[in-house]
Amino acid sequence: xxxxxxxxxxxxxxxxxxxxKRYGKDEVLKGVSLELRRGETKVVIGPSGTGKSTLLxxxxxxxxxxxxxxxxxxxxxxxxRTNINHVRAQIGFVFQDFNLFNHLTALQNVxxxxxxxKKMRRDAALERARKELARVGLEAKxxxxxxxxxxxxxxxxxxARALAMDPKLILFDEPTSALDPELIGEVLEVMTxxxxxxxxxxxxxxxxxxxxxxxxxxxxxxxxxILEEGTPNELFTxxxxxxxGQFLRKISxxxxxxxxx
Amino acid sequence: xxxxxxxxxxxxPLFWALPVTLTVLGLLLIIGLTLGTGLAFAQTYGRRPxxxxxxxxxxxxxxxxxxxxxxxxxxxxxxxxxPRILVxxxxxxxxxxxxxxxxxxxxxxxxxxxxMMAARSLGMSKVQAIRxxxxxxxxxxxxxxxxxxxxxxxxDTAFICVIGGLIDLxxxxxxxxxxLSMRRPVGTQLILPYLIILGLxxxxxTYGGNGLLTLLERRMRIPGFEMKGKVER
Numbered sequence: 001x002x003x004x005x006x007x008x009x010x011x012x013x014x015x016x017x018x019x020x021k022r023y024g025k026d027e028v029l030k031g032v033s034l035e036l037r038r039g040e041t042k043v044v045i046g047p048s049g050t051g052k053s054t055l056l057x058x059x060x061x062x063x064x065x066x067x068x069x070x071x072x073x074x075x076x077x078x079x080x081r082t083n084i085n086h087v088r089a090q091i092g093f094v095f096q097d098f099n100l101f102n103h104l105t106a107l108q109n110v111x112x113x114x115x116x117x118k119k120m121r122r123d124a125a126l127e128r129a130r131k132e133l134a135r136v137g138l139e140a141k142x143x144x145x146x147x148x149x150x151x152x153x154x155x156x157x158x159x160a161r162a163l164a165m166d167p168k169l170i171l172f173d174e175p176t177s178a179l180d181p182e183l184i185g186e187v188l189e190v191m192t193x194x195x196x197x198x199x200x201x202x203x204x205x206x207x208x209x210x211x212x213x214x215x216x217x218x219x220x221x222x223x224x225x226i227l228e229e230g231t232p233n234e235l236f237t238x239x240x241x242x243x244x245g246q247f248l249r250k251i252s253x254x255x256x257x258x259x260x261x
Numbered sequence: 262x263x264x265x266x267x268x269x270x271x272x273x274p275l276f277w278a279l280p281v282t283l284t285v286l287g288l289l290l291i292i293g294l295t296l297g298t299g300l301a302f303a304q305t306y307g308r309r310p311x312x313x314x315x316x317x318x319x320x321x322x323x324x325x326x327x328x329x330x331x332x333x334x335x336x337x338x339x340x341x342x343x344p345r346i347l348v349x350x351x352x353x354x355x356x357x358x359x360x361x362x363x364x365x366x367x368x369x370x371x372x373x374x375x376x377m378m379a380a381r382s383l384g385m386s387k388v389q390a391i392r393x394x395x396x397x398x399x400x401x402x403x404x405x406x407x408x409x410x411x412x413x414x415x416x417d418t419a420f421i422c423v424i425g426g427l428i429d430l431x432x433x434x435x436x437x438x439x440x441l442s443m444r445r446p447v448g449t450q451l452i453l454p455y456l457i458i459l460g461l462x463x464x465x466x467t468y469g470g471n472g473l474l475t476l477l478e479r480r481m482r483i484p485g486f487e488m489k490g491k492v493e494r
Contacts, residue, residue: 060382062378062381062382085381085384085385085386086384087384088381088382088383088384089383089384090384091382092382093379093382095375095378095379095382097375099373099375099376099378099379100379101376101379101380101394102373102376102398102483103394103397103398103401103483112383112393113383113384113385116383116385116389116393117383117384117385117389145483145484147483147484148484158379161383165383165384
């Protein structure tokens with residue numbers, strides 16, 4: 001079981017050091033540092049507007065941080081001479097609003113990166129894409145266009161798209177926030193399977209049940225910084241910061257997390 | 262000769278002139294499409310000086326009457342013995358490119374920004390993302406407004422009659438109208454029917470072309486990738 005024990009975790013795979021990001025007058029990130037170990041699932045929680053999404057985007061440079069450094073293994077991503085496309089191919093990204101390619105079928109969505117970025121042969125790429133669709137339970141939808149899929153199916157396709165690239169880690173940016181409540185389960189199920197299977201991931205989410213059951217560590221962010229980090233047990237039972245406890249109580253009221261004690 | 266025979270005698274040469282109009286139309290559309298797409302991407306993704314250059318081009322060509330543009334090009338290229346048909350296609354094509362650039366710019370901007378972000382997150386370069394993600398979507402969005410430009414450009418080809426020695430539909434009609442108008446009373450009565458027939462030629466071109474474009478739009482349609490929210494009544 002993940003909670004509490006961290007023996008299954010490997011060495012450090014991602015290191016984030018003192019990230020700062022400012023949009024105009026707003027300083028969204030005020031010096032965020034964290035470490036992620038191979039096989040670890042880190043869930044980032046916190047009120048909206050505290051820079052959780054910005055943090056993820058700064059990690060794979062979709063947003064360029066003003067200051068601070070990020071390493072993936074021993075490659076400094078933030079270094080100007082690093083081939084960012086090469087790095088991004090190793091970091092999966094799952095968006096809140098899916099961002100599936102609208103003009104391509106589910107199968108093409110999953111295989112495109114393999115063909116264009118990994119230069120895989122077409123038939124090999126399609127075969128791999130089919131395998132990934134099957135892994136998220138959607139092999140029957142291979143020929144469907146995004147508009148023909150439900151929100152939950154879209155998000156599963158987008159997870160398959162990330163998985164197909166054999167990423168070293170996957171960043172999830174509120175993957176269930178745009179979904180109808182009854183569709184959240186199928187996406188969380190896939191993510192839980194990934195975490196249990198040893199995938200390394202950072203998940204920005206408000207799903208406390210998921211965080212509690214799957215996270216190795218939870219980060220609580222507020223106001224552009226990390227307020228507290230710990231195992232689910234530590235955070236849920238006796239948070240060191242008063243603010244963390246407040247937030248958790250509020251969230252569980254809202255979402256009716258009855259496990260909350 | 263009956264009035265009908267005289268009319269037919271004068272309509273026949275219009276068919277001979279049709280290839281000139283069609284050639285200019287075809288060439289100008291190709292020039293306008295390639296240059297227009299290039300301008301649109303340069304305006305959207307280019308650096309500042311490139312963007313300013315594109316805006317300058319677009320403002321210049323959209324601000325001058327097509328007739329004058331044709332005459333400028335005639336004046337510019339005549340000294341080098343450029344084939345007249347090329348002069349006409351180049352002038353009208355570069356003018357159309359200015360309009361088409363705005364059609365494509367709008368279409369590119371209508372592609373949600375998340376599409377580019379998702380493509381880049383997979384490790385695609387900007388050029389790869391534009392080619393395999395943005396362009397195919399923008400192209401589909403551009404077809405409906407592009408039919409507008411097509412219709413307007415068909416009629417612009419009538420202006421090439423100002424370039425001497427290039428006998429297109431309109432020029433041919435003018436050449437036949439002069440003798441007709443001197444042939445009283447039957448000839449003068451045929452002027453209006455003759456002009457209507459000339460108009461029908463252009464109508465056939467716009468109608469036919471738009472039909473083909475609608476067909477293209479339907480063939481390229483992707484489920485759900487269209488305007489939503491149909492009101493039934």
